[in-house]
Amino acid sequence: MxxxxxxxxxxxxxxxxxxxxxxxxxxxxxxxxxxxxxxxxxxxxxxxxxxxxxxxxxxxxxxxxxxxxxxxxxxxxxxxxxxxxxxxxxxxxxxYVTPAGEGGAAAGPSVASIEAGGRRFAYLDQGAGEPPLVLIHGFGGDLGSWMFNQPALAEARRVIAIDLPGHGGSQKDVGDGSVAGLAAAIGTAIDALGLARYHLAGHSLGGAVALAIAGARPQQVASLVLVASAGLGPEIDGGFIADFTAAERRKEMTGVAQMLFADPALVTRKLVEDMLRIKRIDGVTEAMRRIAARSFAQGRQAEDVAAPFPDAVPTLVIWGGKDRIVPASHADKITGARKEIFPAAGHMVHAEAYAEVNRLIGEFCAANG
Amino acid sequence: MQLSRTALLEAYRKMRTIRTFEDKVHDLFETGELPGFVHLYAGEEASAVGVCAHLDDEDRIISTHRGHGHCIAKGCDVEGMMLELFGRRDGVCGGKGGSMHIADLSKGMMGANAIVGGGPPLACGAALAAKTLKTGKVAVTFTGDGGSNQGTTFESLNLASVWKLPLIFVFENNGYAESTGSGWSVAGGDIVRRAPAFNMPGVQVDGFDFFAVHEAAGEAVERARRGEGPTLLEIKFGRFYGHHEGDAQTYRAKGEVAKLKAEKDPLAGFRKRVTSAALLTAADLDAIDAEIETLIEGSVALARKSPMPDPKVDLLTDVYIRY
Amino acid sequence: MARILTYREALREALRQVLEEDPTVIVMGEDIAGGLGAPGELDAWGGDMGVTKGLFGQFGPERILDTPISESAYIGAAVGAATCGLRPIAELMFVDFMGVCFDQLLNQGAKFRYMFGGKAKTPVVIRTQYGAGYRTAAQHSQSLYPLFAHVPGLKVVIPSTAYDAKGLLISSVRDDDPVVFFEHKVLYDEARDHVPEAPYAIPFGEANFVREGEDVTIVAIGRMVHVAKRAADKLAQEKIEVELIDPRTISPLDEDSILESVEKTGRLVVVDEAHPRCGMAADIAALVADKAFKSLKAPVKCVTAPHTPVPFSPVLEDAFIPSDMAVAAAARTVMA
CATH class of the missing domain: 2.40.50.100 (RNA polymerase II/Efflux pump adaptor protein, barrel-sandwich hybrid domain)
Structure with a gap:
């Protein structure tokens, strides 16, 4: 009490x-x-x-x-x-006084941008406390995908959510669309931000990117959190990738969005509108098409990013048991990783069970750095 | 300006095509075979052909409700035009435009226009596009004496001068706006007198004389291509038929049309001039007459057996590119 | 990246981006730079409402064209140029002025595609301001978009937010059909919103669900979306949950979204600043009566301006504009 x-x-x-x-x-x-x-x-x-x-x-x-x-x-x-x-x-x-400014749209942190490796990246930097946590969103999303997580996690440390190339406010050039290419690009952004040691969390495609970064520079990564991650096995719902890439209107996007959640009732029209807002940006659909063609062709994940995985990096794997995009069985891929499955959640487990996921991530980071 | 034999033959072929086409349409309308409104250009051939001789497919023209002549002079497909007048699916406008909206953008013919005074603003736009894109092309707007009194026309004269557009205003003054005489409706009498007010050259031309039109238009087009701005031409002549088909023309003087046909026919004048100067022979011209007769008869025959548009499909298409 | 922009700033950014991306885009209108032929500074106005301010300096006189006060000539020129390879954006200072130049859209631009058998392409955008609230009375305050929605061949776009203003203007310029783009004069400063910096395009015929609710559907157009939003806030306190739909474009109209919502709520209020006869309120009410009659639990209510010209006196004008009170009252009526 x-x-x-x-x-x-x-x-x-x-x-x-x-x-x-x-x-x-x-x-x-x-x-x-x-x-x-x-x-x-x-x-x-x-x-x-x-x-x-x-x-x-x-x-x-x-x-x-x-x-x-x-x-x-x-x-x-x-x-x-x-x-x-x-x-x-x-x-x-x-x-009780409602905190001033909190209610205003103009208040609060704002997205910044940084040039790195010839590209511009958008990122949202919140909180204080080292080492920071870097969040990498999934295919077709943006840093706003972490809206249930970043503010809470930022109470304990600095948390930087970054837009993948081709997504959100970042430059639309995705190179060859490979996970390795995206990881190299995010690596340049991490360097430009001057981060020497950091925690890394990625969702879905962002998980594969995080894995690749951890593989490439294990000494920098204090801990790794993989949420419904790609890169851990060949299976992926190709229909979802195709529909998501093609969706231009609310009706099409509603079907896509419902695939992401275990409970379709969570998908409001506004959420769908937000997903469309990301896709309407010039170049986003083209970027998604390129990534899908290179990394998710024919309903298969092209890259097994986890192969050179360094045992040295403490890893937490989080999955929704009802994930319809990437099967939860992929959570077993990394031996030695801590595994947390939320049976009732879908692919957006970090939104659907955000409080518990936040707690897990927060504790895992705290324990490792 | 010295015209080559080829150019002369082409000019005559165009004028003859217009005349034969319009005479044929007159006959077809009388029998009730053609629907709608038709306004015939017979008697005015020298204007359209004299002006358009200086233009290519990339130069744009805008016409009036009396547009068949401008279409033919600009190179539109005659069979496609006849099919259009018959309301057929394979007409130049798919049977959706008809006589008053006949157009072929691929030939730089931006349409007959059933709104008197509707064309000059659009022609400003065509000229603006040429100027902005630096194509070296020009635009021509044909307007009648009736259209000369529209506010749109005055606005366009002003805008074309202010923007220094490569545009030629051709006022075809046939003496009548429908049934109203231009001597009454055009304040100041001559449209050409309006040119100085807009700071542009104005030339009045005998519209029955192909060579006079050709020369004046040539200078105006060249001036426009040089980037020196718009010119106003007033082409004075008379029409051989009524305002539209079915017009009893009781507002015209007795014998006026017969006298025009006998004394002012631009085709007869052309024939006389080129044969007497030995530029072309009567046989050359007779051959064209026969060739065109066959073309027009053939186009009517084709139109009669061509399919109608399909109401289930064609009614609803072509409203938008994407909706 | 999301920043807060006003409606005016969002429109200006859209114009700048389409001018940058496509050399065939030109902008024309009265005083859109301002100061031509005058002894003072150039780009003095940037349009009556300052939307185009700064474009003249960046893009020069060949692409930012001031015009004489000759709406027929320059609206027509925009239409004509559109058929000849340009993508003109013409600013008609007030939609009321369409009275002197309607032919160039009504009989010309709107008809080319059809009259010419599908062979014409007329990618022109007419930007124009509309609406009451500025004490500008009968000739500068009308909401005349129903006139344009009535005409086949035209598309009619009415953004209510800064986000929509930018995305819909970019779509309008990229669209190959003639578009009339309505900007509410009060919203230039009042509407502010998160607006991504990168260019983006919002498809036509896709309504926005401003809020979701189970009890009553409110369809509102343009500035009325904000009025209806205030009404919905009041109604929420009375436990009436409003589903507020902003059609964003009225031609094409997203019929499916309206019907889908009414099928759920069974109740409809339409809010429109235009006059009641032959307006969008009547049109949408008729649509629902025709296609979702059996879903209705109450008669449809329309909240519109009255069948009067827009008055001058502030007292009268305030009474002319549909209020949040009137909208809330209409919603209560259909809930009763």
Whole structure:
């Protein structure tokens, strides 16, 4: 039991999020909650997801009612031990001030860019604490794919999410579209950022890229986190790659997005719109086509990146048991790695089970560097 | 300007094609075989042919509702035109344009235009494209005396001068805007008098005389190609038929048309001039007459047996490139 | 990369990028640079609303063309040039001025493709501002887009956000058909949004779901999207969940998204700043009556400006423009 009063606040999922809506409460007022328990579901314009209790105690107040729209940082509820007097709780609620600027779209960190190896890379640099953690997103995504993870992880250390070549705000030239080429490119960006030692986490295609980087420069990589990673076996859903590459409109993209999640209900129209926003950028589709042709032709992964894998790098493998894009069985590829499978999650396990995944990554980084 | 034998033969062939085409259309319309509105160019052949002799397929023209002559002079396919007038699927516009919107962009013919005064702004655009893309090409807008009084025309004269466009304004003054005399409707009497107000040269030409038109147009086109800006030509002549087919022309003087045909026929004038100067022989010209007669008869025969557009398909296509 | 830009800045960036990517793109209009033939500075205005400010300096007089006040001539020239290899973007300062030049679009540009049997290509964009709210009264405040949506051959684009403004303008310029692009004069400064720096193109006929809800569908156009958003916020406090749809283009119109939403909610409110007769509100209401009648749980409500010219007096103009209160009231009516 904590002695203090903990606020449950509206999170900021992604840079554009200004407000969210309360869509479900999972605990009654006065009920006991444990740390990590899902207490309330919130829907941002992008995605619906659950917020977990940061500490155990009693849910003393449900400040926001179902359907309420709150700005980022707004008070949703209050958790405190039974011993805290009612008057203190009331005073806390009454005195709570939504952090200034948090709700504004202009506030918060902004994407920066850096030139490296003749390319421009976009990246989002949050938090402080060495060694930093570098996040590499998947095929057709961008650094915003880490919106559930980066802010939380950045509470403990510096976290840099970077756009792969051909994606997001990075330059559209993807070279030959090979994982090795992408890894070399990201390597130049890491050098340009002056990172000598860092943790590396990659999702899907970004996982393969992270593996290749770790293989090429193991001495720099403090630890490696592979989330539903490519590069660990030949199987991949070729239909998904083809449909994703071809999708131009909401209907097509909705089908694609639903493949990514175990629970299709997580796919809001806004999430689909965000995926389309990435794809509408000039050159993105062409870049995806090139990568798909080189690395994922005929529904097979062309490169076995893990082959020269250095045992020296501590590795955590995270997978969703219901991953329909890359099979969870690939998690066994790296012997000696720590393996964490979330049976109910899909390919976007870091979004679907973000609280637990964040905790795992945070602890793994802390233990290794 | 000295014209080669080939050029003379071509000019006569074009004028004869226009005349025979229009006479034929007149007959076909009278029998009820052709639908819609048709406005015939017979009597005005020297203008279209005299101007277009200086142009190639990359030079653009915009025509009027009386557009068949401009089409033929610019090199449009005569059979395709006849099929279009018959509303056939294989007409130059797929049967969707008809007489008043007949066009062939591949020949630089940007369309007959059924909106009087609709063409000059578009011609400014064609000239602007030539200037911007530095193609050395020019644009010509044909406008009637009626169209000379439209605001669009005044605006275009001004814009063409301000932008110094490679554009020739050809005002074909046949004396009538529909049934209204240009002596009444054109303030100041002569359209050519408007040119100085827009800071451009203006030339009035006898439109029955191919050689006069050819010479004046040649200078205007050259000036435009040199980048010296627009020119206004007023071509004065008369039409052999009514405003449109079915027009009883009671507003015209008794005997006016017969006198025009007898004394001012531009084809007869051309024949007289070239044969008397021994540039071409009567036999040369007779051969062309026969050749064109066959061409036009053949085009009518072809049109009659050509398929109609398919309402299930063709009604709905060609609205957008992609929608 | 996402930065916050105003609607005006987003439009200017789109113009700069299409001018950079394609040498056949030209921009023309009245005072789009400003100061030609005048003793003071060049590029003095950058257009009536400053959207084109700075382009003259970068691209020069051959690509940024000031025109005399001759809408027929230069709108027509833009149309004509489009058939001859250029991609002109003509700025019509206020859509109200279409009254003096409509022929060049209505009878010319819109018809070429069809009249000429599919052989013409007319990639012209007419950018124009519309809408009330600036106390500019009857001849500078109209929302005339239904006139254009009525005409086959034209595409009609009405962005409500800075993000859409940029992506839709780039799509408009790359499109091979004539496009009329409507910019709400109040949004130039009021609408601001995350806008990627790189060029991007938003497809036509793809509505945006501004928010999702189960109870009532609101379709709103242009500036009315923002009005409807405020109404939806109010309604959420009353536990009425609005699904707000911004069609973004009204020709083509994303019928599927509207129908799909109404089939879910069973209720429809259409919000339009144009007049009620033969407008988009009536059009969308008719669409739903025709194709999703059985899904309806209540009659469709239309919230539009009245059948009057736009008045001058601020008191009257404020009453003319559909309000968030009116939208919320309409939603409550269909929920009752």
């Amino acid at each position: 904590s002695e203090k009063i903990a606020a449950i606040v509206m999170p900021k999922w992604g840079m554009a999020m200004e407000e969210g809506t309360v869509v479900a409460w999972h605990a009654e007022e006065g009920a006991a909650v444990t740390e990590g328990q899902e207490v309330v579901d919130v829907e941002s314009p992008k995605i619906a997801n659950a917020i977990e209790a940061k500490q155990g105690g009693l849910l003393r107040r449900r400040v926001a009612a179902l359907g309420d729209v709150l700005p980022v940082g707004g008070l949703l509820g209050v958790i405190a031990g039974a011993e805290v007097p009612e008057a203190d709780i009331d005073a806390f609620v009454k005195g």
